[in-house]
Amino acid sequence: MSAWAATGPALEVLAPGLLTTVQDLGRPGLAHLGIPRSGAADRTSLRRANLLVGNAPGAPALEAVGAGLRLMAVDGDVLIALTGAPVDAMVDGVPLAMDAATVLGDGATLTLGAPADGIYTYLACAGGILVEPVLGSCSRDVLSALGPAPLTKGQLLLLGDPLGDPEPQTARVGCPPTFSILDGPLSAPFPVLPPPTLIGGQPTLAVLLGPDDEFFDQQAIDSLLTQPFTVSPKSNRVGLRLSGPSLPTRGSNERASAGLAHGSLQVPPSGQPILMLADHPTTGGYPVIAVLAERDLDRAAQLRVGQTVRFRARR
Protein backbone atom coordinates (compact mmCIF):
# COMPACT_ATOMS: atom_id res chain seq x y z
CA MET A 1 0.00 0.00 0.00
CA SER A 2 1.89 3.03 -1.28
CA ALA A 3 -0.42 5.32 0.67
CA TRP A 4 1.47 4.35 3.83
CA ALA A 5 4.44 6.33 2.60
CA ALA A 6 2.31 9.49 2.58
CA THR A 7 3.98 12.43 4.26
CA GLY A 8 1.23 14.96 3.66
CA PRO A 9 -0.83 16.79 6.25
CA ALA A 10 -2.01 14.99 9.37
CA LEU A 11 -4.26 15.61 12.37
CA GLU A 12 -2.95 15.62 15.91
CA VAL A 13 -5.43 14.53 18.59
CA LEU A 14 -5.28 17.21 21.29
CA ALA A 15 -8.27 15.64 23.07
CA PRO A 16 -10.20 12.50 22.01
CA GLY A 17 -13.60 13.64 23.35
CA LEU A 18 -15.95 11.16 25.01
CA LEU A 19 -15.49 8.44 22.38
CA THR A 20 -14.12 8.91 18.89
CA THR A 21 -13.50 5.96 16.57
CA VAL A 22 -12.50 5.46 12.96
CA GLN A 23 -15.36 4.08 10.86
CA ASP A 24 -15.89 3.08 7.27
CA LEU A 25 -18.62 0.82 5.87
CA GLY A 26 -17.47 -2.14 7.95
CA ARG A 27 -16.59 -5.74 7.21
CA PRO A 28 -19.60 -7.36 5.53
CA GLY A 29 -19.63 -11.03 4.57
CA LEU A 30 -18.09 -12.48 7.75
CA ALA A 31 -21.16 -12.90 9.97
CA HIS A 32 -21.07 -16.70 9.54
CA LEU A 33 -17.71 -16.61 11.36
CA GLY A 34 -19.15 -14.60 14.23
CA ILE A 35 -17.59 -11.37 12.97
CA PRO A 36 -20.05 -8.45 13.05
CA ARG A 37 -20.33 -6.09 10.11
CA SER A 38 -19.65 -2.98 12.22
CA GLY A 39 -19.00 0.26 10.26
CA ALA A 40 -20.47 3.73 10.75
CA ALA A 41 -23.56 3.72 12.98
CA ASP A 42 -25.13 6.30 10.60
CA ARG A 43 -23.89 5.23 7.18
CA THR A 44 -25.69 8.00 5.30
CA SER A 45 -23.84 10.65 7.29
CA LEU A 46 -20.50 8.88 6.69
CA ARG A 47 -21.13 8.81 2.93
CA ARG A 48 -22.22 12.43 2.94
CA ALA A 49 -19.14 13.62 4.82
CA ASN A 50 -16.83 11.72 2.49
CA LEU A 51 -18.49 12.97 -0.68
CA LEU A 52 -18.28 16.56 0.59
CA VAL A 53 -14.48 16.32 0.69
CA GLY A 54 -14.18 14.37 -2.56
CA ASN A 55 -13.53 10.94 -1.03
CA ALA A 56 -15.08 7.66 -2.03
CA PRO A 57 -18.27 7.33 0.08
CA GLY A 58 -16.89 4.55 2.26
CA ALA A 59 -13.48 6.08 3.06
CA PRO A 60 -12.42 5.83 6.73
CA ALA A 61 -13.58 8.89 8.72
CA LEU A 62 -14.01 9.82 12.37
CA GLU A 63 -17.20 9.06 14.31
CA ALA A 64 -17.40 11.26 17.42
CA VAL A 65 -19.73 10.71 20.39
CA GLY A 66 -20.27 13.50 22.89
CA ALA A 67 -18.30 16.70 23.32
CA GLY A 68 -14.62 17.41 23.53
CA LEU A 69 -12.88 16.18 20.38
CA ARG A 70 -10.00 18.59 19.57
CA LEU A 71 -7.83 18.12 16.51
CA MET A 72 -4.99 20.24 15.12
CA ALA A 73 -3.90 20.21 11.48
CA VAL A 74 -0.16 19.63 11.19
CA ASP A 75 2.17 19.68 8.18
CA GLY A 76 -0.39 21.27 5.89
CA ASP A 77 -4.00 22.24 5.26
CA VAL A 78 -6.71 19.57 5.57
CA LEU A 79 -10.06 19.68 3.75
CA ILE A 80 -12.72 18.55 6.24
CA ALA A 81 -16.50 18.18 6.49
CA LEU A 82 -18.79 17.51 9.46
CA THR A 83 -22.10 15.64 9.13
CA GLY A 84 -24.50 13.72 11.34
CA ALA A 85 -25.43 14.86 14.84
CA PRO A 86 -25.26 18.67 14.77
CA VAL A 87 -22.59 20.10 17.09
CA ASP A 88 -21.20 23.52 17.86
CA ALA A 89 -17.87 23.23 16.09
CA MET A 90 -15.14 25.87 16.30
CA VAL A 91 -11.96 26.41 14.35
CA ASP A 92 -9.72 28.57 16.55
CA GLY A 93 -12.85 30.13 18.08
CA VAL A 94 -14.69 30.72 14.79
CA PRO A 95 -17.91 28.70 14.30
CA LEU A 96 -17.77 26.03 11.64
CA ALA A 97 -20.85 25.04 9.63
CA MET A 98 -22.04 21.43 9.43
CA ASP A 99 -22.56 19.77 6.05
CA ALA A 100 -19.98 21.80 4.16
CA ALA A 101 -16.39 21.29 3.09
CA THR A 102 -13.94 23.61 4.87
CA VAL A 103 -10.18 23.94 4.88
CA LEU A 104 -8.64 23.41 8.32
CA GLY A 105 -5.50 25.48 7.90
CA ASP A 106 -2.08 24.20 8.93
CA GLY A 107 -1.82 24.69 12.71
CA ALA A 108 -5.53 25.44 13.19
CA THR A 109 -7.49 23.61 15.91
CA LEU A 110 -10.97 22.14 15.46
CA THR A 111 -13.07 21.70 18.62
CA LEU A 112 -16.39 19.87 18.76
CA GLY A 113 -19.08 20.71 21.35
CA ALA A 114 -21.83 18.40 22.53
CA PRO A 115 -24.43 17.51 19.90
CA ALA A 116 -27.70 19.42 20.19
CA ASP A 117 -29.47 16.34 18.89
CA GLY A 118 -28.44 12.86 17.83
CA ILE A 119 -25.38 10.89 18.91
CA TYR A 120 -22.83 10.45 16.13
CA THR A 121 -21.01 13.28 14.35
CA TYR A 122 -18.81 12.38 11.37
CA LEU A 123 -15.63 14.18 10.40
CA ALA A 124 -14.27 13.27 6.98
CA CYS A 125 -10.87 14.47 5.78
CA ALA A 126 -9.82 14.60 2.14
CA GLY A 127 -7.83 11.43 1.51
CA GLY A 128 -9.46 9.57 4.40
CA ILE A 129 -7.97 8.55 7.74
CA LEU A 130 -5.01 6.24 7.18
CA VAL A 131 -5.14 3.32 9.59
CA GLU A 132 -4.33 -0.32 9.07
CA PRO A 133 -7.44 -2.28 8.09
CA VAL A 134 -8.42 -5.38 10.06
CA LEU A 135 -10.33 -8.02 8.08
CA GLY A 136 -10.76 -5.53 5.27
CA SER A 137 -12.12 -2.62 7.29
CA CYS A 138 -10.81 0.30 9.34
CA SER A 139 -13.92 0.28 11.56
CA ARG A 140 -13.74 -0.09 15.31
CA ASP A 141 -16.14 -2.78 16.47
CA VAL A 142 -16.88 -2.09 20.15
CA LEU A 143 -18.50 -5.50 20.71
CA SER A 144 -15.63 -7.63 19.42
CA ALA A 145 -12.81 -5.10 20.00
CA LEU A 146 -11.73 -5.36 16.37
CA GLY A 147 -10.14 -2.56 14.36
CA PRO A 148 -8.22 0.51 15.51
CA ALA A 149 -8.65 1.46 19.17
CA PRO A 150 -10.59 4.66 19.94
CA LEU A 151 -8.63 7.89 19.56
CA THR A 152 -6.24 8.84 22.36
CA LYS A 153 -4.65 12.15 23.31
CA GLY A 154 -1.45 12.84 21.42
CA GLN A 155 -2.18 10.40 18.61
CA LEU A 156 -1.24 11.50 15.10
CA LEU A 157 -3.80 10.64 12.43
CA LEU A 158 -2.17 10.24 9.03
CA LEU A 159 -4.29 11.01 6.01
CA GLY A 160 -4.43 9.32 2.63
CA ASP A 161 -3.50 11.06 -0.59
CA PRO A 162 -6.53 13.14 -1.64
CA LEU A 163 -5.53 12.77 -5.29
CA GLY A 164 -4.94 9.07 -4.99
CA ASP A 165 -8.03 6.96 -4.95
CA PRO A 166 -8.36 4.77 -1.89
CA GLU A 167 -11.44 3.05 -3.29
CA PRO A 168 -12.79 2.55 -6.78
CA GLN A 169 -15.26 5.26 -7.70
CA THR A 170 -17.84 2.80 -8.92
CA ALA A 171 -19.62 3.12 -5.60
CA ARG A 172 -20.33 6.75 -6.42
CA VAL A 173 -23.77 7.47 -7.71
CA GLY A 174 -23.47 9.63 -10.81
CA CYS A 175 -25.97 11.93 -12.44
CA PRO A 176 -25.61 13.71 -15.76
CA PRO A 177 -24.23 17.24 -15.45
CA THR A 178 -26.87 19.90 -15.95
CA PHE A 179 -24.66 22.18 -18.03
CA SER A 180 -23.41 20.92 -21.33
CA ILE A 181 -20.47 23.32 -21.03
CA LEU A 182 -19.01 20.75 -18.66
CA ASP A 183 -18.89 18.15 -21.40
CA GLY A 184 -15.37 17.10 -22.16
CA PRO A 185 -12.49 15.81 -20.12
CA LEU A 186 -13.62 17.60 -16.96
CA SER A 187 -17.11 16.11 -16.96
CA ALA A 188 -16.62 13.45 -14.32
CA PRO A 189 -20.03 12.47 -12.95
CA PHE A 190 -21.15 14.66 -10.08
CA PRO A 191 -21.35 12.71 -6.88
CA VAL A 192 -24.89 12.92 -5.57
CA LEU A 193 -24.93 13.72 -1.87
CA PRO A 194 -27.31 11.60 0.15
CA PRO A 195 -29.75 13.84 2.07
CA PRO A 196 -28.79 14.48 5.69
CA THR A 197 -30.04 11.90 8.17
CA LEU A 198 -33.15 13.14 9.95
CA ILE A 199 -32.20 13.64 13.58
CA GLY A 200 -34.30 14.46 16.64
CA GLY A 201 -38.04 14.68 17.15
CA GLN A 202 -40.27 11.68 17.85
CA PRO A 203 -39.79 9.56 14.78
CA THR A 204 -42.03 6.78 13.55
CA LEU A 205 -39.81 4.11 12.05
CA ALA A 206 -40.93 1.48 9.54
CA VAL A 207 -40.55 -2.20 10.39
CA LEU A 208 -41.28 -5.47 8.65
CA LEU A 209 -42.80 -8.04 10.98
CA GLY A 210 -40.83 -11.26 11.32
CA PRO A 211 -38.97 -13.52 11.27
CA ASP A 212 -40.32 -14.60 14.69
CA ASP A 213 -43.56 -12.57 14.93
CA GLU A 214 -45.45 -15.86 15.32
CA PHE A 215 -43.89 -16.21 18.78
CA PHE A 216 -45.99 -13.22 19.88
CA ASP A 217 -49.71 -12.83 20.34
CA GLN A 218 -51.67 -10.11 18.57
CA GLN A 219 -51.59 -7.87 21.64
CA ALA A 220 -47.80 -7.75 21.58
CA ILE A 221 -47.81 -6.95 17.86
CA ASP A 222 -50.41 -4.22 18.44
CA SER A 223 -48.34 -2.77 21.30
CA LEU A 224 -45.27 -2.66 19.08
CA LEU A 225 -47.14 -0.86 16.31
CA THR A 226 -49.17 1.59 18.38
CA GLN A 227 -47.29 2.43 21.60
CA PRO A 228 -44.29 4.71 22.09
CA PHE A 229 -40.95 3.28 23.21
CA THR A 230 -38.22 5.20 24.99
CA VAL A 231 -34.50 4.79 24.39
CA SER A 232 -32.87 3.47 27.59
CA PRO A 233 -29.40 4.03 28.98
CA LYS A 234 -26.81 1.39 28.06
CA SER A 235 -27.67 1.85 24.40
CA ASN A 236 -24.60 1.99 22.17
CA ARG A 237 -23.22 1.00 18.76
CA VAL A 238 -24.23 -2.61 19.48
CA GLY A 239 -27.89 -1.94 20.09
CA LEU A 240 -30.58 0.41 21.25
CA ARG A 241 -32.35 -0.73 24.40
CA LEU A 242 -35.99 0.34 24.31
CA SER A 243 -38.44 0.55 27.18
CA GLY A 244 -42.17 0.54 26.71
CA PRO A 245 -45.09 -1.87 26.91
CA SER A 246 -43.90 -5.42 27.51
CA LEU A 247 -43.94 -7.62 24.40
CA PRO A 248 -44.64 -11.07 25.87
CA THR A 249 -44.25 -14.22 23.82
CA ARG A 250 -47.05 -16.81 23.65
CA GLY A 251 -44.90 -19.59 25.08
CA SER A 252 -41.19 -20.04 25.60
CA ASN A 253 -39.06 -16.97 25.00
CA GLU A 254 -36.15 -19.07 23.81
CA ARG A 255 -35.78 -20.38 20.32
CA ALA A 256 -32.82 -22.06 18.61
CA SER A 257 -30.03 -19.54 17.98
CA ALA A 258 -30.34 -17.95 14.55
CA GLY A 259 -28.56 -15.31 12.50
CA LEU A 260 -29.50 -11.70 13.24
CA ALA A 261 -30.14 -9.15 10.50
CA HIS A 262 -29.09 -5.50 10.95
CA GLY A 263 -32.07 -3.67 12.46
CA SER A 264 -33.57 -6.73 14.18
CA LEU A 265 -35.88 -5.98 17.12
CA GLN A 266 -34.93 -8.82 19.44
CA VAL A 267 -37.12 -9.43 22.48
CA PRO A 268 -35.36 -10.95 25.52
CA PRO A 269 -37.35 -12.43 28.45
CA SER A 270 -37.80 -8.92 29.92
CA GLY A 271 -40.19 -8.20 27.04
CA GLN A 272 -38.31 -4.97 26.29
CA PRO A 273 -36.95 -4.97 22.73
CA ILE A 274 -33.36 -4.35 21.70
CA LEU A 275 -32.75 -2.87 18.25
CA MET A 276 -29.60 -4.36 16.71
CA LEU A 277 -27.23 -1.71 15.34
CA ALA A 278 -23.83 -1.69 13.58
CA ASP A 279 -21.81 -3.83 16.03
CA HIS A 280 -24.65 -6.27 16.84
CA PRO A 281 -23.83 -9.91 17.57
CA THR A 282 -24.15 -12.17 14.55
CA THR A 283 -26.56 -14.68 16.12
CA GLY A 284 -29.08 -14.57 18.94
CA GLY A 285 -31.29 -16.92 20.91
CA TYR A 286 -34.33 -14.71 21.50
CA PRO A 287 -37.18 -14.12 19.06
CA VAL A 288 -37.03 -11.21 16.62
CA ILE A 289 -40.48 -9.64 16.39
CA ALA A 290 -39.63 -7.33 13.46
CA VAL A 291 -36.75 -5.84 11.47
CA LEU A 292 -36.36 -2.14 10.79
CA ALA A 293 -36.66 -0.87 7.22
CA GLU A 294 -33.24 -0.10 5.86
CA ARG A 295 -33.83 3.57 5.21
CA ASP A 296 -34.66 4.12 8.91
CA LEU A 297 -31.53 2.43 10.31
CA ASP A 298 -29.43 5.60 10.33
CA ARG A 299 -32.12 7.65 12.01
CA ALA A 300 -32.56 4.91 14.63
CA ALA A 301 -28.83 4.85 15.38
CA GLN A 302 -28.94 8.60 16.05
CA LEU A 303 -31.69 8.31 18.72
CA ARG A 304 -30.67 9.56 22.16
CA VAL A 305 -31.37 8.17 25.59
CA GLY A 306 -34.82 9.41 26.65
CA GLN A 307 -36.03 10.04 23.12
CA THR A 308 -39.31 8.32 22.19
CA VAL A 309 -39.90 6.37 19.02
CA ARG A 310 -42.86 4.61 17.41
CA PHE A 311 -42.98 1.80 14.87
CA ARG A 312 -45.29 1.25 11.95
CA ALA A 313 -45.59 -1.87 9.81
CA ARG A 314 -44.73 -1.86 6.16
CA ARG A 315 -45.22 -4.67 3.73
Next chain:
Amino acid sequence: MSGVRIRPAGERAVVVELEPGAEVHALAAAVRERWGPAAEEVVPGERSLLVCWRAGGGERRELATALSALAEQVAGAGAPPAGGAPAPLRIPVRYDGPDLDAVATATGLTVAQVIARHTAPTYTAAFIGFAPGFAYLTGGDPVLALPRRATPRVRVPAGAVAIAARYSAVYPSTGPGGWHLLGHTSLTLFDPRATPPVLIQPGMQVRFEAI
Protein backbone atom coordinates in the same frame (compact mmCIF):
# COMPACT_ATOMS: atom_id res chain seq x y z
CA MET B 1 -42.68 -32.08 0.14
CA SER B 2 -42.89 -28.44 1.01
CA GLY B 3 -41.53 -28.56 4.54
CA VAL B 4 -39.27 -25.55 4.12
CA ARG B 5 -40.43 -22.47 5.98
CA ILE B 6 -39.08 -19.09 4.96
CA ARG B 7 -39.66 -16.01 7.10
CA PRO B 8 -38.81 -12.40 6.22
CA ALA B 9 -35.99 -10.71 8.18
CA GLY B 10 -36.24 -7.17 6.89
CA GLU B 11 -36.22 -5.89 3.34
CA ARG B 12 -33.41 -7.96 1.92
CA ALA B 13 -33.00 -10.92 4.21
CA VAL B 14 -34.90 -14.09 5.05
CA VAL B 15 -34.54 -16.89 7.57
CA VAL B 16 -34.98 -20.43 6.24
CA GLU B 17 -36.03 -22.87 8.94
CA LEU B 18 -34.42 -26.30 8.53
CA GLU B 19 -33.70 -29.53 10.33
CA PRO B 20 -30.58 -29.07 12.43
CA GLY B 21 -27.33 -30.41 11.08
CA ALA B 22 -26.02 -31.16 7.63
CA GLU B 23 -28.93 -29.55 5.80
CA VAL B 24 -28.11 -26.08 7.15
CA HIS B 25 -24.54 -26.25 5.87
CA ALA B 26 -25.47 -27.88 2.57
CA LEU B 27 -27.95 -25.08 1.90
CA ALA B 28 -25.35 -22.45 2.91
CA ALA B 29 -22.97 -23.88 0.31
CA ALA B 30 -25.73 -24.01 -2.32
CA VAL B 31 -26.70 -20.37 -1.63
CA ARG B 32 -23.09 -19.20 -2.01
CA GLU B 33 -22.81 -21.09 -5.26
CA ARG B 34 -26.13 -19.79 -6.60
CA TRP B 35 -25.75 -16.10 -5.68
CA GLY B 36 -22.03 -15.59 -5.10
CA PRO B 37 -21.18 -12.26 -3.43
CA ALA B 38 -24.75 -11.00 -4.00
CA ALA B 39 -25.66 -13.16 -0.99
CA GLU B 40 -23.75 -10.85 1.33
CA GLU B 41 -24.31 -12.72 4.59
CA VAL B 42 -25.10 -16.44 4.76
CA VAL B 43 -25.35 -17.19 8.48
CA PRO B 44 -26.09 -20.67 9.85
CA GLY B 45 -28.17 -20.89 13.01
CA GLU B 46 -28.80 -24.08 14.92
CA ARG B 47 -31.79 -25.01 12.74
CA SER B 48 -31.96 -22.14 10.31
CA LEU B 49 -30.05 -20.18 7.71
CA LEU B 50 -30.14 -16.38 7.48
CA VAL B 51 -29.50 -15.06 3.98
CA CYS B 52 -28.97 -11.29 3.49
CA TRP B 53 -28.66 -10.14 -0.08
CA ARG B 54 -26.81 -7.02 -1.16
CA ALA B 55 -28.82 -3.89 -1.85
CA GLY B 56 -30.13 -4.05 -5.40
CA GLY B 57 -29.75 -7.84 -5.40
CA GLY B 58 -33.39 -8.34 -6.35
CA GLU B 59 -36.90 -8.27 -4.98
CA ARG B 60 -37.16 -10.11 -1.67
CA ARG B 61 -40.20 -12.21 -2.56
CA GLU B 62 -38.60 -13.43 -5.77
CA LEU B 63 -35.36 -14.20 -3.97
CA ALA B 64 -37.33 -16.06 -1.29
CA THR B 65 -39.09 -18.15 -3.92
CA ALA B 66 -35.78 -19.06 -5.58
CA LEU B 67 -34.28 -19.84 -2.17
CA SER B 68 -37.25 -22.03 -1.28
CA ALA B 69 -36.74 -24.07 -4.45
CA LEU B 70 -33.05 -24.39 -3.66
CA ALA B 71 -33.82 -25.53 -0.10
CA GLU B 72 -36.24 -28.21 -1.37
CA GLN B 73 -33.56 -29.39 -3.76
CA VAL B 74 -30.95 -29.60 -0.97
CA ALA B 75 -33.39 -31.38 1.38
CA GLY B 76 -34.30 -33.83 -1.39
CA ALA B 77 -30.65 -34.62 -2.09
CA GLY B 78 -30.30 -36.10 1.41
CA ALA B 79 -27.09 -36.35 3.40
CA PRO B 80 -23.83 -36.21 1.42
CA PRO B 81 -21.92 -39.50 1.22
CA ALA B 82 -19.89 -40.01 4.37
CA GLY B 83 -16.74 -40.85 2.40
CA GLY B 84 -16.66 -37.35 0.88
CA ALA B 85 -16.41 -35.49 4.18
CA PRO B 86 -12.96 -34.24 5.19
CA ALA B 87 -11.34 -35.75 8.28
CA PRO B 88 -12.39 -34.06 11.54
CA LEU B 89 -10.24 -31.24 12.89
CA ARG B 90 -8.29 -32.60 15.88
CA ILE B 91 -8.01 -30.31 18.88
CA PRO B 92 -5.37 -31.32 21.43
CA VAL B 93 -6.63 -30.56 24.93
CA ARG B 94 -4.90 -30.52 28.28
CA TYR B 95 -7.77 -31.44 30.61
CA ASP B 96 -6.80 -29.29 33.58
CA GLY B 97 -9.78 -26.90 33.71
CA PRO B 98 -10.94 -25.37 37.00
CA ASP B 99 -14.45 -26.86 36.63
CA LEU B 100 -13.40 -30.45 35.91
CA ASP B 101 -14.05 -31.68 39.47
CA ALA B 102 -17.38 -29.84 39.69
CA VAL B 103 -18.51 -31.34 36.38
CA ALA B 104 -17.54 -34.81 37.61
CA THR B 105 -19.53 -34.27 40.81
CA ALA B 106 -22.57 -32.88 38.97
CA THR B 107 -22.66 -35.75 36.48
CA GLY B 108 -21.79 -38.52 38.96
CA LEU B 109 -18.73 -39.47 36.92
CA THR B 110 -15.05 -39.61 37.76
CA VAL B 111 -12.76 -37.01 36.16
CA ALA B 112 -11.34 -39.74 33.93
CA GLN B 113 -14.86 -40.66 32.78
CA VAL B 114 -15.68 -37.01 32.05
CA ILE B 115 -12.57 -36.78 29.87
CA ALA B 116 -13.39 -40.09 28.16
CA ARG B 117 -16.93 -38.97 27.41
CA HIS B 118 -15.77 -35.56 26.14
CA THR B 119 -13.15 -37.03 23.81
CA ALA B 120 -15.36 -39.86 22.45
CA PRO B 121 -17.75 -38.09 20.04
CA THR B 122 -17.16 -36.40 16.71
CA TYR B 123 -18.69 -32.93 17.05
CA THR B 124 -20.18 -30.67 14.40
CA ALA B 125 -19.76 -26.89 14.41
CA ALA B 126 -23.48 -26.11 14.24
CA PHE B 127 -23.08 -22.34 14.10
CA ILE B 128 -20.80 -19.53 15.24
CA GLY B 129 -21.86 -16.74 17.55
CA PHE B 130 -21.20 -14.92 20.83
CA ALA B 131 -17.71 -13.88 19.64
CA PRO B 132 -15.63 -14.11 16.45
CA GLY B 133 -14.76 -17.79 15.93
CA PHE B 134 -16.83 -19.09 18.87
CA ALA B 135 -18.25 -22.32 17.38
CA TYR B 136 -21.16 -24.07 19.07
CA LEU B 137 -20.19 -27.74 18.80
CA THR B 138 -23.06 -30.23 18.84
CA GLY B 139 -23.10 -34.02 19.03
CA GLY B 140 -21.66 -34.25 22.53
CA ASP B 141 -22.51 -36.85 25.16
CA PRO B 142 -25.89 -35.92 26.73
CA VAL B 143 -24.59 -37.02 30.15
CA LEU B 144 -22.31 -33.95 30.09
CA ALA B 145 -25.19 -31.54 29.41
CA LEU B 146 -25.16 -29.08 32.33
CA PRO B 147 -26.75 -25.64 32.65
CA ARG B 148 -24.33 -22.70 32.55
CA ARG B 149 -22.53 -21.70 35.72
CA ALA B 150 -24.72 -19.68 38.06
CA THR B 151 -22.10 -16.91 38.07
CA PRO B 152 -20.21 -16.26 34.84
CA ARG B 153 -16.47 -15.69 35.03
CA VAL B 154 -15.23 -12.20 34.23
CA ARG B 155 -12.19 -13.60 32.45
CA VAL B 156 -11.96 -16.86 30.57
CA PRO B 157 -8.62 -17.31 28.78
CA ALA B 158 -8.39 -17.83 25.01
CA GLY B 159 -8.14 -21.55 24.24
CA ALA B 160 -10.32 -22.65 27.17
CA VAL B 161 -12.29 -25.80 26.29
CA ALA B 162 -15.74 -25.64 27.83
CA ILE B 163 -19.20 -27.18 27.99
CA ALA B 164 -22.69 -25.80 28.63
CA ALA B 165 -26.13 -27.19 27.83
CA ARG B 166 -25.78 -29.48 24.81
CA TYR B 167 -22.70 -27.70 23.50
CA SER B 168 -18.94 -27.79 23.65
CA ALA B 169 -16.79 -24.84 22.61
CA VAL B 170 -13.30 -23.41 22.64
CA TYR B 171 -13.07 -19.76 23.69
CA PRO B 172 -11.33 -18.00 20.77
CA SER B 173 -10.42 -14.84 22.72
CA THR B 174 -10.02 -13.95 26.37
CA GLY B 175 -13.20 -12.51 27.82
CA PRO B 176 -16.18 -13.13 30.08
CA GLY B 177 -17.88 -16.52 29.95
CA GLY B 178 -20.33 -18.70 31.86
CA TRP B 179 -19.44 -22.18 30.59
CA HIS B 180 -17.77 -24.98 32.57
CA LEU B 181 -14.05 -25.05 31.82
CA LEU B 182 -12.71 -28.58 31.27
CA GLY B 183 -9.26 -27.77 29.90
CA HIS B 184 -7.37 -25.77 27.33
CA THR B 185 -5.79 -26.03 23.89
CA SER B 186 -2.81 -24.16 22.52
CA LEU B 187 -4.41 -23.86 19.08
CA THR B 188 -5.32 -20.34 17.90
CA LEU B 189 -9.04 -20.22 17.24
CA PHE B 190 -9.31 -16.64 15.97
CA ASP B 191 -6.60 -14.57 14.29
CA PRO B 192 -7.80 -11.55 12.30
CA ARG B 193 -4.54 -11.60 10.30
CA ALA B 194 -4.85 -15.26 9.27
CA THR B 195 -6.65 -16.68 6.23
CA PRO B 196 -9.18 -17.88 7.15
CA PRO B 197 -9.38 -15.85 10.37
CA VAL B 198 -11.42 -18.51 12.14
CA LEU B 199 -10.13 -22.09 12.75
CA ILE B 200 -13.48 -23.86 13.27
CA GLN B 201 -15.77 -23.02 10.35
CA PRO B 202 -19.51 -23.69 10.42
CA GLY B 203 -20.33 -27.28 9.49
CA MET B 204 -16.83 -28.55 10.28
CA GLN B 205 -16.32 -31.84 12.15
CA VAL B 206 -14.23 -31.62 15.31
CA ARG B 207 -12.71 -34.08 17.78
CA PHE B 208 -11.01 -33.37 21.11
CA GLU B 209 -7.88 -35.35 22.02
CA ALA B 210 -6.54 -35.53 25.57
CA ILE B 211 -2.82 -34.78 25.84
